[in-house]
Amino acid sequence: MLENSILAWGGAGLLLIGEILALRNVNNLKRVLLFSTIAEIGYIGLGIGLGSFAAETGAFLHIGLQSVMRLLVFISAYVLIKNAGSSSLNKLSGSGQRMPFIATIFGFGLFSVMGLSPFKGSFSKFLIIYGAVEQEQWLLALVCTLASIIAAVYYLHVIQRVCLEKSTNCNNNLKTNVGSFSWSPTTFLILFLTLLTILLSIEPEPFVHIAQSFATQSSIVTLPEFETPWAPIVLVPYLSAFVLCLIGYFSPKSRDLLAVIVATITFGLAWNINDLDSLSYLFTLIFALISLLVIIYSVCYMKGNTHTNRYYFFLFLMTGSLLGVSTASDFGNFYLFWELMTWSSYFLVIHEQTTDALKAGKKYFLMCVSGAYIMHFGILLLHENIGSFDMTVIAAGVNQLSEPIALTALAAFIIGLGVKAGLFPLHSWLPDAHPVAPSSISAPMSAILTKAGIYGLTKVLFVIFGTGTLMSYGKVGDFSLAGFTLSVLGGLTFIYGEVKALRESNLKRLLAFSTLAQVGEIVAVLGIGSYLSTAGAMMHVMNHAVFKSLLFLAAGAVIFRMRSKRLEDLKGVGRKMPFTCGCFAIGILAIMGLPPFSGFFSKFLMVYAAVEAGKLLLPILILLGSVIGAIYYIRIIRVLFFEQYQGAEISEAPWSMRLPLAVLAFLVLLGGLVPELSLSLSRPVADLIASRGELAIIAIPNLTLDWSISAFVACSGAVLVYFVGKRCPTRAGITSVIVMAIALSAVLFEANRYDLLSFWFAILVAAVGVLNLLYSIGYMKHGHAQNRFFFFFVFMIGGLLGVTASKDMFNFFAFWEIMSSWTLYFVIIHEETQDSLAEGFKYFIFNFIGASCMFLGIVMLTAKTGSFDFDQISQAALTMPLPWLATALILIIAGLIMKAAQLPFRIDFQMHPPTAPTPVSGYISAVLLKSGPYGVLKIFAVLGGMTVFGKLGTSDELSGLMYAVAVIAAVTLLYAGAMAMIQTGIKRLLIYSTVSQLGYVLLGIALTSPLGVAGGLMHFVNHMMLKNILFLAAGCILAQVHVESLNKLGGLGRKMPYTFGLFLFAGLSLSGLPPLNGFASKWLIYQATFQSGHYLLGLSALMSSLFTLAAVLKFAHVAFMGQPSEACKTVKEAPLSMLLPMFILAGMSLAVGVFPGLLLVPISEIMSAMELGNLSVTWFGALPSTGSWHPLSLTLILLLFSALGWLFYRKSNQQHVDIHIHGCGVTDITPAESHVNASSLYEAPEKLIRTLLLDKNGRRK
Incomplete structure (x- = not known):
């Protein structure tokens, strides 16, 4: 026993020393291979020294696998070194261009040696680490994990320098064998070893049995089943990746068509899959949908690009890996696909192979792989203590875990999954990777790769462990310790992302930081662990996947034409690419959380859930971050649409790039108009987590907008005004007057809907709207963009009509936002002068802050009541704690009087800008600002x-x-x-x-x-x-x-x-x-x-x-x-x-x-x-x-x-008398x-x- 212990620790020491020496000599390939080989010998000693059946099997399997794979690496390295004349990486740099075949084999061999899934070099290491965990040799297992991280650093460095970096001028004198292939004995040996390595990866069982025969344990001991058969939804994109790559060499058009067909079939499989729980189904659907749209987008985006076959190959591998992660029912496949997802997406990040791309890709790969190794430790820990990788079995057995074991496993998962999600401080890969990746890849990276991390966190913490079990491991207030950790990390990520985005001028990098903020917001709310917080977080996961894909793909289309990512170079591009930038604007309004777009409803539910759970600090943080976000989002809109375009003549994006934008924009609008569609997918997830965590199921409030006829006529009529005015500008004004007259008639027709105050206010809103729109016909006779002006003017009035017709607090606030946020901003800045843009921005932000105050106050009242109904709120208010009631009412009243510019300081910030078109100024002063006093009186009366x-x-x-x-x-x-x-x-x-x-x-x-x-x-x-x-x-x-x-x-x-x-x-x-x-x-x-x-x-x-x-x-x-x-x-x-x-x-x-x-x-x-009261009047x-x-x-x-x-x-x-001015002599x-x-x-x-x-x-x- 002592001898085994000494051998195990000696092997661990040799392993760690070898890896460190390899890292220190990373710029010399011979030394790297030598010291890394010594490190692998340490693995073997460690496995034999542990003495368990699994560890010994792993050690002997490691001998066989490493012998084959390292021989492949040594021979291919020999060829590359011979060609370069040196083993220095500086000389070997660019070998991928000079000797693409050998360099590819070399890279393949190194990934195999590294032990990255699906290369079965990982399986022998897994067995050795499992043996250490099995014997509770935690320190040895951690040494192996650390060694794997160190190895990943230098292996990837070598792969990038040798295989992926482009040739430099200093290497021009070297021999180049591009396009040639020599059938030498060395080549045959390399091919044989390559095929053998592939065979070992595809069918390792015979070799595992041979290794088992050398182990000293009894034959009744079995090895853990780490991998199960792959589902059809995973196999389709995986097999298609190889087929597409092959077809692409002969017919790129056929490849593109087949790619779309396969992606459509994959989405169909995802839609109809039946054997998944609600959480897995939701994420499977999201992954398949976004992948389909990205592949359609890529048809034109990648046309004529270099390495397009490689692009599609790894894109489909990434799609299959994501679907593998979401459909996995055991941690074996989950981890396998997790590493495959990282590996395939890495090659998409570095697709351009620029210096910046390789640098960012390296950070992305190393951070995600390191996180995966740590998560791997947690997986093995669970298996050792529960005896299975099956998630259902583990879920049934987590109550058996001791608190230290459970917390260690949870920490490993939070780190591993948090890296992929981009949680602070494990986030730095994300803002670096997005700008360098093709825009078609930035979209899935933001929309679904980060969501894989959220999926994993939700699955492990709230489905497998469950909130009730998490509570038993420790509490922080009403939080579980794990939930509190998530909320803190999420909150920090949210604020950090918003602040960093505020200071960013690179559009893709700005959107990347925005992704950090949105992910942080979701995770912070998810950490609450309640029924409503889960429903809200999952709803926002869906919405964010859609509108962030829309933003990145639209930004990609703009960059595709403009060839620049810097905002200052994109000035006025919206004038030249109105469809693309219009879709982008829809995404911006959605991510800002403004109605009637999808982001508003999920944001509302998240804030509502946090307040309902009594976590007031979290919604305050969310609303504060939202104000910061509004600043830079409006800045983007201003630059794209309202600055003067000074570039060369450009056209709209190609059709295959516009089609996904149209679909995504439609989904954003649909998610706002019918939020129940996304709730129908998020509610079952909340039910699942509630059943697993023994949570109280709380009714999700009705978030559907209740459109009055007048508001619907005005808002839908505004769309008609826009398109009529687009064909004939002079008709926009006439059409708007007709629309508003119909809206006025609708108020009279639907009079029973309103209370008396609201009815008369609605009459005034519509009637004065008719007059001012009539006046605008003459005023705007020679104005520009008349259709846009009348569209926003009428839509704004429609929002105000919705406020008057609101029967509950939710609709009151939702239509308030329609009235006072984006519609008001766009109509105020219509003149597009620098003064109007500056004043409009100032007024928009002030309104946004006021609305945020109202938002929090309204949610405090409604969440405490459990209803949006005015009467129920009035009754509940009588028994509410006084501090809570006072805070809520003060916030609501503050928001209302801010709308009327009644705070007696810096009125110049509160009042609407004088730069607005005069008919709008008149309407704002005469009618719209009255919504403040109207709201004060209505809230006072309806609340008792x-x-x-x-x-x-x-x-x-x-x-x-x-x-x-x-x-x-x-x-x-x-x-x-x-x-x-x-x-x-x-x-x-x-x-x-x-x-x-x-x-x-x-x-x-x-x-x-x-x-x-x-x-x-x-x-x-x-x-x-x-x-x-x-x-x-x-x-x-x-x-x-x-x-x-x-x-x-x-x-x-x-x-x-x-x-x-x-x-x-x-x-x-x-x-x-x-x-x-x-x-x-x-x-x-x-x-x-x-x-x-x-x-x-x-x-x-x-x-x-x-x-x-x-x-x-x-x-x-x-x-x-x-x-x-x-x-x-x-x-x-x-x-x-x-x-x-x-x-x-x-x-x-x-x-x-x-x-x-x-x-x-x-x-x-x-x-x-x-x-x-009343008056005595006639x-x-x-x-x-x-x-x-x-x-x-x-x-x-x-x-x-x-x-x-x-x-x-x-x-x-009558006399006409001239009066002369007395000028003191001055004439x-x-x-x-x-x-x-x-x-x-x-x-x-x-x-x-x-x-x-x-x-x-x-x-x-």
């Missing part, structure tokens, strides 16, 4: 009003949260009003004014008194009409003058009298001058604040009205009065299509001003329905308040005095110089405001 909100504390009979909202609104309306007064930008002045007026709306609503809510809702509508008039009037100016500053305007009143009149009417009304409608609503708000005792809030509102009046008069004076400026001399009145919407809005405003009951009666009904009655008065009385008095004044003027002696003052510009008005107040609100550089404090 003071019954729920009062739990957060009260202040002066107000909910503490609503009081905070009122204070924020008061500060903002005062601050924004002051800022509006000092602006000189035409639209910027109006936008600041919008923010101020929204403060009035929010202030009234936040008071929650009948008078306050009535005033807030009345101003809600009044501002909608009046501010829209102001913006449309400004648009009439901008459409002709094309200036941004008021200082360049003057004298427009004479040239645009209707526009002037409409502007002045709307501006004065909005300022709160009686008896106009703007005053009526403000009067109610003033009354509500003073009656409730909130005097400072009321004074703030009064003061802000003065600021609004000053701003309106400033605009009117500078733009419309005085002599026409140089820029305004040729201006004409706006066309009827632009004036008509303003006259309609003005007429409605006049009617409401005279008869406020026209608004207040419906408002009172809304308040009653929402249990917020259709044609007075304003409700203390000392109520009727605007009609004041209107009649004013009309009477106006009529008397007009008559006096007409009947008097050459021009009209332009005498015109007081915007910067010169209110100099003293402006100086005070700037001192209080701005720093020395003019930036907001």
Whole structure:
């Protein structure tokens, strides 16, 4: 026994020393082969020294295998060294080009000697290591594992230098035998040894039996069965790889066609396979689908490329290996195919054989093989303790494992599988390999190779071990120790990937880091180990496989044409390759998690699962990372679509590259419109893991969008608008008006769907949409990309209509995102100027952050309730823990008031950009931003009003949260009003004014008194009409003058009298001058604040009205009065299509001003329905308040005095009097110089405001 122990440890020492010496002498082939041979002798000594039947069999088998394989290596190396004249790798470099046949045989021999599957040099080593594990000689087994890793390093280095590196100039004097083949005795011997090596790999059993006969153990001892027969789904791509390679030498076209046929058959087999569990079936389907699309894509992508036969050979081997991994029912085949997957994909990574490719491929291979060796140790550990490689048997026996054994095995699996998944800190191969691999390979590397790691982690931890068993090995809070490890690694990977992608300028490398982030997100959620987290993670696995394949294949098509991977070289390529880049944009929106694309739904479910499990830190991390991701994703879209293209003329990608893009883009859309399809595949996986881990099965929430007719008409009609406008740009506007009119009719038709507040808001959304789209026809008459403009405009309105029709919290948020994210961004940046792109980006990110706050708050409420239904949430809120409820409500309200730009700091970041097309600016200010106050009131009412909100504390009979909202609104309306007064930008002045007026709306609503809510809702509508008039009037100016500053305007009143009149009417009304409608609503708000005792809030509102009046008069004076400026001399009145919407809005405003009951009666009904009190009002009655008065009385008095004044003027002696400017003796003052510009008005107040609100550089404090 002692002798055996000494021999075993001596062999282990010799093994390790030999490998280290071989590594140190890696640049001399003779020495490498010598020392590696010594190391193999160490293996033999170790096996014999262990003395077990398996180890001795392995030792004697190792003698036979290594003798044959090393003889093959020695002879082929001799030929190569003789040709190079040296054993130095520097001289041998490039032998693959000079002597391709011998170099290929040499590489084959080295891989065989290395013991990489399927080369059966691995089997003898496996038996020796198994013998060490069997005898609990863990240190010896670890020495063997370490030695294998060291050997892999120098073997791969030699293979790359000798076989794969291209010849350098210094080797040009060497003999080249390309195309020649010499039938020498040496060649015959090499062929014989090659065939014998292949035979040993295909049919090793006879040689195993011979080795067994030398072993000293009893004949009743049997060796472990490490490999079982391969499934047909694996054999088809494997056998096809050899056939395709052969056919390709004679007919490349036939090879390409056959490749597609075989891939289609393989997918059919995957679809119809029956004997797999739900997890294996899901991943088998994903692997087969993505492989099929990649092979179709490769037909044109690889056309005319060198080594195409080799490419297809290894691509099909990789496909077969992936399917082998997912269909394996035992760890023997699992490990075999795992190594084959690494080996085949390695050759695809280095396909170009550039220096960078070889370097990245080397890292990829060594990291994955090292991880596999470590995982191999874990597999042997399980077999030794349970007695089988069969996964079912192991799953039944894991409870027998001691905790140290189980944790050691789990650690080995997490390391081995984590490397392939790309988990931090085992990730570095991934960002290096993606950029150098062909783009057709980057897609499966990201979409399915990394998913193989996730599959393995899920299979081992949650199917074989199970959550319940994992919990017994140790807990960290509510996590199992293994699950906690996964979540930590996943979270680190997620944030690391997002941050690294943010700083990247190489498109493929950026997408690679993005893959790291997405994999990390999936693994972090998977680590929770709950039913919902599994369902969400698996759903995202599917979605990510699809949209990341789409991104890489689309990027590959762009790179294929542009011959560059750097973003700065791809500027404007979307203009030249609209289909390819359009598909790319769909993938970007999906990976950002925006609806109605597939990524939104799986992201929502993952966040929901994490919150439901009480892991709040994880969703916060996910949402933070999503904001980082949004920054660089939008940057990509900006570069591809909205920068100027300056390259050579290019065309779209070939058909075989576009077809997979179309399929993938369709799947992304289908996954969003019908998320139940992907849930039907992920739910059975969750059921499987729940049954294995004894988990509670929790109902997966319904994630299907509930489309109202109006929202569906608008969004589907937007698509029609796009294609109609593509054929005839002028028809896009007309079609959009018709679509929106139908959507308005749909609201009326489906009136019973809505609560009263939402019904009237939906009416306003659609009606104002009709008017602004009608106005846009004239405004966009000479504009570019009209079909795109109207598409996004109508789709955005469709999202808002969906918000109003939402019956539950999920749909409210989903349609909110449609309304306020990508559609809004694209319509805002339509002008494509640098300013509009910068401002649009800023606004998009701010909206994204606000939506993320809402997202978390909504999920906190719904996950705690177990339902999205408003009524159920209201009931559950009564018993929710106060900190949880308060946090959720604060987050939701914060998101809503951020939409209305009501946070009283850096309003310039919150308000919508002035660079947006004016009809859009008008609609955003008048309607879309009202979604914030609308949401606040709806959430307050449907969640039970003071019954729920009062739990957060009260202040002066107000909910503490609503009081905070009122204070924020008061500060903002005062601050924004002051800022509006000092602006000189035409639209910027109006936008600041919008923010101020929204403060009035929010202030009234936040008071929650009948008078306050009535005033807030009345101003809600009044501002909608009046501010829209102001913006449309400004648009009439901008459409002709094309200036941004008021200082360049003057004298427009004479040239645009209707526009002037409409502007002045709307501006004065909005300022709160009686008896106009703007005053009526403000009067109610003033009354509500003073009656409730909130005097400072009321004074703030009064003061802000003065600021609004000053701003309106400033605009009117500078733009419309005085002599026409140089820029305004040729201006004409706006066309009827632009004036008509303003006259309609003005007429409605006049009617409401005279008869406020026209608004207040419906408002009172809304308040009653929402249990917020009611008002004593009639259709044609007075304003409700203390000392109520009727605007009609004041209107009649004013009309009477106006009529008397007009008559006096007409009947008097009219004289035209010229008034000369007193110039203090200066006589050459021009009209332009005498015109007081915007910067010169209110100099003293402006100086005070700037001192209080701005720093020395003019930036907001």
